Amino acid sequence: MGAKDTIMQSRDSWVVVGLDNGGSSNNATVLDASGRFLVDELVELPSRVDEGPDVAIEALADTFELVLRRTGVARERVRAVGLDTPGPASADGVISSKGATNFSQPAWWGFDFRGALEARLELPVVYNNDGNAAALYAHHVHFGNEAGSRSSVSAIVGTGLGGGVIEAGQVVRGAAGMAGELGHLPIPMEGLLDPGQPVPVCGCGQAGDVESIASLTAIRNHLLPYELSRNPDHELAEIESPVQAARLVRSYGEKGDPLALRIFEKQAKALGRLFHIAANFTDPDAYFVGGGVVQTEPHFREWFLAKVIENTRLREEQAKVATFALVPDLDMAGARGSAFAALASVTDTGD
Structure with missing residues (x-):
C-alpha cells in the first residue's frame, strides 16, 4: 500500500x-x-x-x-x-x-x-x-462542489425570522457573532401594509422590521388579528386560542382561503424587501427561503416563492445570474x- x-x-x-x-x-x-x-x-x-x-x-x-x-x-x-x-x-x-x-x-x-x-x-x-x-446546509446542497466559491442569503420563517449570510462557503458571523440577524432589519411598510393598518412592533421592540411581518409571532400578534377585525365572521375568529388560530393559517392558505393568502402575501413582500436589501449589500448568487412555507403542499410553497421573487427588486444584471430556491430537508x-x-x-x- x-x-x-x-x-x-x-x-x-x-x-x-x-x-x-x-x-x-x-x-x-x-x-x-x-x-x-x-x-x-x-x-x-x-x-x-x-x-x-x-x-x-x-x-x-x-x-x-x-x-x-x-x-x-x-x-x-x-x-x-x-x-x-x-x-x-x-x-x-x-x-x-x-x-x-x-x-x-x-x-x-x-x-x-x-x-x-x-x-x-x-x-x-x-x-x-x-x-x-x-x-x-441550503448553500452546500444547492451549489455542491462550487459551494466554496459562492455566496447566498437565507431567510427562515419560524416563530421568529432566522437566517444566515454565506460568503465563499463560510458563515458570516461578524465581530460579536450577530451577523445574519436578518429578522431585525427595518423594511419599508408603504405598499406592504393596508392603508390605516398599524405598523407591527417586533419582540425586540423595533417597529417595522422583517420579523414583525414574516414570522409566526407576527401572524399571531398582528396580521391575523388585523384581518379578523375586518372579517369577524371568518372561521378562525371562532378559535379562542390565538396561538392555535395562528398555526392554522397555513392550512387555510393551502386551501386558497383569501384571508390567509393576504397574510402570506404580506410575508412574501417582506421577504422580497429583505432580499432587495441583500442584493444591494452583498449581491449574493442565491436567495433561499425556509420555514413553515417549505413544509406545505407543493402548489402553495411554489406560489409563495413566486411572490417572494415578484417582490424582490433586482437590477437586470443581477436577475440574470441570481437564483431563488427553498431550503431543503428543513427538519x-x-x-x-x-x-x-x-x-x-x-x-x-x-x-
Whole structure:
C-alpha cells in the first residue's frame, strides 16, 4: 500500500457529527470525510432544555451516542462535532445574558453552551445558531462542489425570522457573532401594509422590521388579528386560542382561503424587501427561503416563492445570474449544516 492509499484510508475512516438543539428535541447526523451523510432520517431525542443546562447537555450527549449507534460508527472515529442552537448567542455559543425564548431560566443566561458540550464529549465543538446552520446546509446542497466559491442569503420563517449570510462557503458571523440577524432589519411598510393598518412592533421592540411581518409571532400578534377585525365572521375568529388560530393559517392558505393568502402575501413582500436589501449589500448568487412555507403542499410553497421573487427588486444584471430556491430537508437542515461546519473545521487544519 502506497502513501497516497494510506492517506485516503485515513480520511475515509473519520467522521464528524452534527447536533441540532431545539426547544423540544435534539436531532443528529453523521458526515464522513468525503462529505457523505450516513443517515437519511431524523435521529432525535427530547432536548430537555426546560430542565436546565446540566440536563440539556446530557440530553445532547445521549443524542450523540444514539446517532453513532444508529450508524454503526465507533466513537473513536469522530474528529469534531457541530452544534447549533436557537439564539441569541455569541459566535462562541454563549447564550445571551438576557436569556432567550428557548433558554428562559436564569441558569441559561450567559451559559457557555459550546464549551460545556465540548467538555462533556471531550471533542472539539464548532458552534452556529440554528438559522446559520440551516443556511449553510441550503448553500452546500444547492451549489455542491462550487459551494466554496459562492455566496447566498437565507431567510427562515419560524416563530421568529432566522437566517444566515454565506460568503465563499463560510458563515458570516461578524465581530460579536450577530451577523445574519436578518429578522431585525427595518423594511419599508408603504405598499406592504393596508392603508390605516398599524405598523407591527417586533419582540425586540423595533417597529417595522422583517420579523414583525414574516414570522409566526407576527401572524399571531398582528396580521391575523388585523384581518379578523375586518372579517369577524371568518372561521378562525371562532378559535379562542390565538396561538392555535395562528398555526392554522397555513392550512387555510393551502386551501386558497383569501384571508390567509393576504397574510402570506404580506410575508412574501417582506421577504422580497429583505432580499432587495441583500442584493444591494452583498449581491449574493442565491436567495433561499425556509420555514413553515417549505413544509406545505407543493402548489402553495411554489406560489409563495413566486411572490417572494415578484417582490424582490433586482437590477437586470443581477436577475440574470441570481437564483431563488427553498431550503431543503428543513427538519434535518440544522444538524446537517452543523456537520458541514464541523467538517470544514477539520479539513481547514489540514487533517
